Amino acid sequence: QILTRLTKQFDGHTVPSFADVREIITLTFIDNNLMQVAKRYGEFRAQALIMKTGESYGHGITVDRFFTREGVHPYDQIQWEKRDAVITNSKGKPVFEQKGVEVPSFYTQTATNIVVSKYFYGTVGKDDREYSVKQLVGRVAKTISNWGRKDGYFHSATDAQVFEDELHHILVNQMAAFNSPVWFNVGTPRPQQCSACFINSVQDDMRSILNLCVTEGTLFKGGSGAGSNFSKLRSKQEFLSGSNGKASGPVSFMKGLDAFAGVIKSGGKTRRAAKMVILNIDHPDIEEFITCKVEEEKKAWALMDAGYDGSIDGPAYGSIFFQNANNSVRVTDDFMQAVEADTEWATREVLTGKPSLTYRAKDLMNKISEAAWLCGDPGMQYDTTINTWHTSKNTDRINASNPCSEYMFLDDSACNLASLNLMRFRKEVNGEMVFDVASFKKANEIIVTAMEIIVGNSVYPTPAIEQNSLDYRPLGIGYANLGALLMSRGLAYDSEEGRNLAAAITSVQSGHCYYQSSKIAEKVGPFTGYAQNAEPCLNVMQMHRDASYKIDAHGVPLDLLSEARKSWDNVVEHASAFGLRNAQISVLAPTGTISFLMDCDTTGVEPDIALVKYKWLVGGGMMKIVNNTVPEALMRLGYSEVERKDILAFIEQNDTIEGAPYLKDEHLSVFDCAFKAANGTRTINYLGHVRMMAAVQPFISGAISKTVNMPHEATIEDISAVYMLGWKLGLKAIAIYRDGSKRQQALTTSKESDAKKQNTDAAKGVEVAAVVEPVKTVVVPQANTTEDRKLRRRRLPDERKSITHKFNVGNHEGYITVGLYDDGTPGEIFMSMAKEGSVISGLMDSFATSISIGLQYGVPVEVLVNKFVHMRFEPSGYTNNPQIRIAKSLTDYIFRWLALKFLSREAQLAVGINFVEEEVSPMMKTTEIAEVASVIEAQPQLFTAKTAEVSNKTLTSTFNNQSDAPVCDSCGSMMVRNAACYKCLNCGATSGCS
Secondary structure: OHHHHHHHHHHOOOOOOHHHHHHHHHHHHHHOOHHHHHHHHHHHHHHHHHHHHOOOOOOOEOOOOOOOEOOEOHHHHOOEEEEEEEEEOOOOOEEEEEEEEEEEOOOOHHHHHHHHHHHOOOOOOOOOOOOEHHHHHHHHHHHHHHHHHHHOOEOOHHHHHHHHHHHHHHHHOOOEEEOHHHHHHOOOOOOOOOOOEEEOOOOOOHHHHHHHHHHHHHHHHOOOEEEEEOOOOOOOOOEOOOOOOEOOOHHHHHHHHHHHHHHHOOOOOOOOOOEEEEEEOOOOOHHHHHHHHHHHHHHHHHHHHOOOOOOOOOHHHHOOOOOOEEEEEEEOHHHHHHHHHOOEEEEEOOOOOOEEEEEEHHHHHHHHHHHHHHHOOOEEEEHHHHHHOOOOOOOOOOOEEOOOOOOEEOOOEEEEEEEEEHHHOEEEEOOEEEEOHHHHHHHHHHHHHHHHHHHOOOOOOOHHHHHHHHHHOOEEEEEEOHHHHHHHOOOOOOOHHHHHHHHHHHHHHHHHHHHHHHHHHHHHOOOOOHHHHHHHHHHHHHHHHHHHOOOOOOOOOHHHHHHHHHHHHHHHHHHHHHOOOOOOOEOEOOOOHHHHHOOOOOOOOOOOOOOEEEEEOOOOOEEEEEOOHHHHHHHHOOOOHHHHHHHHHHHHHHOOOOOOOOOOHHHHHHHOOOOOEOOOOOOOOHHHHHHHHHHHHHHOOOOEOOEEEEOOOOOHHHHHHHHHHHHHOOOOEEEEEEOOOOOOOOOOOOHHHHHHHHHHHHHHOOOHHHOOOOOOOOOOOOOOOHHHHHHHOOOOOOOOEEEEEEEEEOOEEEEEEEEEOOOOOEEEEEEEEOOOOOHHHHHHHHHHHHHHHHHHOOOOHHHHHHHHOOOOOOOOEEEEEOOEEEEOOHHHHHHHHHHHHHOOHHHHHHOOOOOOOOOOOOOOOOOOOOOOOOOOEEOOOOOOOOOOOEEOOOOOOOEOOOOOOOEOOOOOOEEEEEOOEEEEOOOOOEOOOO
């Protein structure tokens, strides 16, 4: 009777009184049925709270405080200040500006600029615009916490508040960050789209193919990427149903989908869309798939030879197919073994499974490697390994991945990502910084719980993706700043100790997060597909545990090694009883823009780019600094204060540690980076990147987003060896990029070097005609006499107007003087370098004379510019010209400057001179002397207490960027490679990653 009365009260949205509770207790003693009454009362009370407040308690997890104190908001524990957030373009003019924003005092200006410009909600200058990091972090942390309250994830209101406080602390202190869609959308009026990675299916019928166009277009418009496996489409060798006609084949449909992606771009911006296209190695059209991108690449080269702009978004590459996708071949263990044994490989018809075309397995591998050598694609995904580690194989196999290959799961699924900043999980013990295992575990608990809460409250582009996301709830937690952490501990990235430490950290993260997933499953139930997949799930957990016990202890702290193993013991034991809430838990993503939010020195599993970098100052301008991890590494390696000071001074002066005083040879490898220093020779060998991936792969649910950067001199055989090594070491996917392979600028400076390159290519077995510029025949009017030749040459008058321009490229100062005809067109060029009598001065003087003669004989400026811009050789680096922030060589600078002064905007675009600022008017019939622009830069700073003073000193290039790195569409700065795409170190933009 009492329970009935209470039920009526709950239906009326009233909470039971003290008297009601007392009666229940009395009833319990009388009937001696404590469990039944408590269960019924708990159900009624939970129902009442939902009706009254929209919150559900009583069946969720408990959350203990670790980072926070009760009654003290995390914001009150840090110091705040107001700054201006400004991002400038290559001309020094702001492309974004918001003044008086509130940020934590320990945020760098770079983090401030990018957080404010990328993630603050609202329109600058309008009332809805966010103005404080408190608002940004608050709307995300509060919204997720309220979702958790509503969905019953917490045992009590106190647990919910603790979770909210801990999440605030972790996010505002740069300990972790969600993927960009969370920052963009959560807590705003926008649709709550929270996932960055998508996998789409495509079936062998026209409706499915056209539906894929719609789905991909929707994702690209929102700034997300997607991947698909096209192996279910019939090959060109197979017939259409009920006719004698043959199917178009997957490569034909890839063209249409690529065209849509190119039109829609990504996020409505100018950057390319991000997509992955995969074909299985046993598909009959596999050879066409392997070579399709190379054939298009050759068309781009021909257009470039004809004078079209060869930049990444220019008409040469913009008019060919397959430029918006990363292509990957799915290979099996059977195929790789056939390559090793040098046996035949038979492809099979899609519909019947009957044998189709047969190849020599090694020939297919050579074609894959040759194509990758020429243009970077295709990459390779190891299908057998992927599906061996698949937790839901009873549902379906894994066929595809997202564009960067870190998320691999069922077709029509999505994944939200988050990364932890490893450098924030350190504490001082006896004067030494050690990795704080306890805080790392706690942060992972909070973040992975937040990610799980997000799954059920996000919106998805298709019903199929929504259903699979809710049924399997895949997550992608990972980390950033591994390279910085290793260096700070005095460990080389390419070392056994470094790989052991990385493996242990990865094992702790994935293992403890799976354990948290199982604890959530105990309270709210496992994922819907768990019952069907319990056996493969537990088998994969056991495989992870077995791998954890194989981690070499050398270089790993004992507490970390112990936790790396214990975490998986916990998972196997707890999941055996309660299952898992998430079918997948971890990936290693490229962490593009969010790495700036967390002030990371390195992204994902990558090493550091260079020892010396440029950072924005709070008051404006830039400052050249040595990485913060270098002095800590030197201290860890035992160098004295005096020795450290001299070494740091050497690095600051020379942009490299090679040759530094006191430095021992055995310590050089600790400071090796992804790129060579401008004045150095050392870099991490590409096999070091492969081995690092292999060290951490056994502890990741998904895979690793990382491109193995290979030098220009690498051979086709080298690439084949990398693909074979990746398979043998147990990777799930690998992609390579040979520097300079895309020919987006001239790579040679003379006919002699062209001939040398031709001989090298021939030795490698490459089709030379496809690589070397064809010889062109230019027909000119015949000059029969000396007088005829004199008449054809248009000399300048003895008195002529001229422009003199001062420049500085990589600390090489010089002057360009251009003599003008009466109509304002150039007729001669003089070059004067600061160091008279030097080789550079003599060469430039001779070069200018030859250009002058060409101008006077009628060679158009546009033709000369097209031939000489983007040449790359030393000296190169930053310049003092805001319109040409970085020059690849003296020749590159001279002709880009000439293009700015004497070509129309259309002509500038035609030859690849692209700028995001307003048009630069061509100089026609001018009578004025051109102004010499200068940009105020900051003086390089040593690690001393003195303040850097601002001066006009030119910043030099600190590392040799990849030769075809594009210019950022947002700010005009040079980008650097980041996994399968590029990122801008100035404004945080990416060229394809979401």
